[in-house]
Amino acid sequence: xxxxxxxxxxTLAISSSGCTHADGQARTAAVAPVKAAAAPVKKVTIEDFxxxxxxxxxxxxxxxxxxAALTSSKDSAEIDDHKTDLASVLVSARTSxxxxxxxxxxxxxxxxxxxxxxxxxADAQAVRRTVQDKEPENLVTVRVNSIYPEDNPLQxxxxxxxxxxxxxxxxxxxRFIGRTFVLLDNxxxxxVDFIPDVLP
Numbered sequence: 001x002x003x004x005x006x007x008x009x010x011t012l013a014i015s016s017s018g019c020t021h022a023d024g025q026a027r028t029a030a031v032a033p034v035k036a037a038a039a040p041v042k043k044v045t046i047e048d049f050x051x052x053x054x055x056x057x058x059x060x061x062x063x064x065x066x067x068a069a070l071t072s073s074k075d076s077a078e079i080d081d082h083k084t085d086l087a088s089v090l091v092s093a094r095t096s097x098x099x100x101x102x103x104x105x106x107x108x109x110x111x112x113x114x115x116x117x118x119x120x121x122a123d124a125q126a127v128r129r130t131v132q133d134k135e136p137e138n139l140v141t142v143r144v145n146s147i148y149p150e151d152n153p154l155q156x157x158x159x160x161x162x163x164x165x166x167x168x169x170x171x172x173x174x175r176f177i178g179r180t181f182v183l184l185d186n187x188x189x190x191x192v193d194f195i196p197d198v199l200p
Contacts, residue, residue, distance in 0.1 A: 042110065045106050045107055045110045046110070046166050048104070048106070048107060049102070049103075049107045049110075049166055050166060052101070052102040052104075052107075053102060053168065053169070053172065053183075056102065056185075057169060057172075059090065059093055059094065060086075060090055060185065060187070062093070063089040063090045063093055064086060066089060067082065067085055067086060070082050083189075086187065086188050087147055087188035087189075087190050090145075090185075090188060090190060091145045091190070094144075094145055097144050097145055097192075097193075098144060099143075099144050099193060099194060099196075100193070101144070101193055102183060102192060102193040103183070103195050108195050111165070111181065111195060112195065112198060114161075114164050114165060115161065115181065115198050115199075117164075118158075118160060118161045118164055119199070119200070121160070140152060140177055140178075142177050142178075142180045142182060142191060142194050142196070143191065144191060144192070144193055145190065145191065146190075146191050147188065147189050147190055147191070148175075148177070148182075148184065148189045148190075148191060149189075154175050154177075154184075155175060155176040155177065156175075157173070157175060157176065161174075162174065168183075171185070171186045171187050172185060172186060172192075173186050176198075176199065177194075178199075179196070179197050179198060179199040179200075180194050180195065180196050180197070180198065181194060181195040181199075182194045
């Protein structure tokens, strides 16, 4: 009887130990996803930016579909008129657009960090020279939905910086206007959004 009692106690002890161990594993498994979810913050921010740009492209596609198609790809006057009409329809479709619609606070912080690190990198001199290569001849007021004048040169964006920024559709571009970082629609020269005072 005593042997049976000892076996029973031993069995209960082992079972209790096993439950504790299993419980401990469950707690560890519950904590792990939290750590995993906290890691890809940068990726989520870039994906958010890409989604916002894609949403703009959809609006522009809808605006283009509402216009008569170009009859010639070589008639510069017709192309200019089409560009002007497209810009006008886009502005009307985005009357409520504001600075920060695409460059949200989190996205802005990420872009500022990328630009700051690039300017402070070993290639800083070349980056600054590229940015300052074409200063606007006339003062331009940067506003969402304003059109960058055709007769004003655009500052280029250095390959070093472009390589660190998220990719854009072929007809969109990153530009600097003075110290301001701009997301530009290359089809219409429309300022889609901007980050002020990026450059020191």
